[in-house]
Amino acid sequence: MDTQLVEMAKGIIEANQYMTIASCDESGNAWASTVCYAYDDDYKFYWVSFPNTKHQQNIKNNPNISFTIFDSHQDWGNGDGVQIEATAQQVSLTDLPHATKVYFSRNYPYGKNKVATAYGDGLRKLLQGKIYHFCKATPTKVWVPDPDADVDARVEVKLN
Numbered sequence: 835m836d837t838q839l840v841e842m843a844k845g846i847i848e849a850n851q852y853m854t855i856a857s858c859d860e861s862g863n864a865w866a867s868t869v870c871y872a873y874d875d876d877y878k879f880y881w882v883s884f885p886n887t888k889h890q891q892n893i894k895n896n897p898n899i900s901f902t903i904f905d906s907h908q909d910w911g912n913g914d915g916v917q918i919e920a921t922a923q924q925v926s927l928t929d930l931p932h933a934t935k936v937y938f939s940r941n942y943p944y945g946k947n948k949v950a951t952a953y954g955d956g957l958r959k960l961l962q963g964k965i966y967h968f969c970k971a972t973p974t975k976v977w978v979p980d981p982d983a984d985v986d987a988r989v990e991v992k993l994n
Contacts, residue, residue, distance in 0.1 A: 840991045843978045846903055846916045847873060847993075851942045853881075855901045855922075855971075857892035865889055871903075872940040877993040879918075879971040880925070880933045890969070893922045899971060917988065919975040925968035933968040 854868045867889040869881035879901075883890050893899065899922045904915030925933045977988035 872937040882966045920971040922971045
């Protein structure tokens with residue numbers, strides 16, 4: 835496997851903080867939701883959501899999701915991103931300390947210092963009230979753009 839492509843994927847993940855999740859309800863109707871994410875050393879992705887959101891209800895019924903991470907500021911025709919298939923679930927009580935540590939210790943690229951601290955403090959208060967839940971996505975397949983292709987094509991990579 836091309837280590838440059840793996841490093842490109844990891845760089846995209848590190849340089850961004852929002853991912854768009856695609857989930858489906860029991861009738862197969864698709865839904866896209868953008869969430870702020872963090873990730874651990876095994877490239878499991880974490881976010882927080884209100885349990886009654888459409889994507890959370892979809893995940894309860896069907897844990898298979900896909901998501902994409904990209905910088906929307908890229909010039910037209912030059913956009914790189916990561917596309918990922920994963921299984922998702924609400925974080926269990928035993929995994930909650932790990933998810934909390936990962937989420938609140940991330941150096942978010944767009945929320946430097948005071949913004950990240952204020953966001954984290956506010957989110958901690960909401961989580962203490964059990965309004966939001968931590969969720970986790972475990973990737974099963976990861977793709978990046980194929981730099982050698984003449985058309986929009988993807989190459990599968992392994993993050994770990």
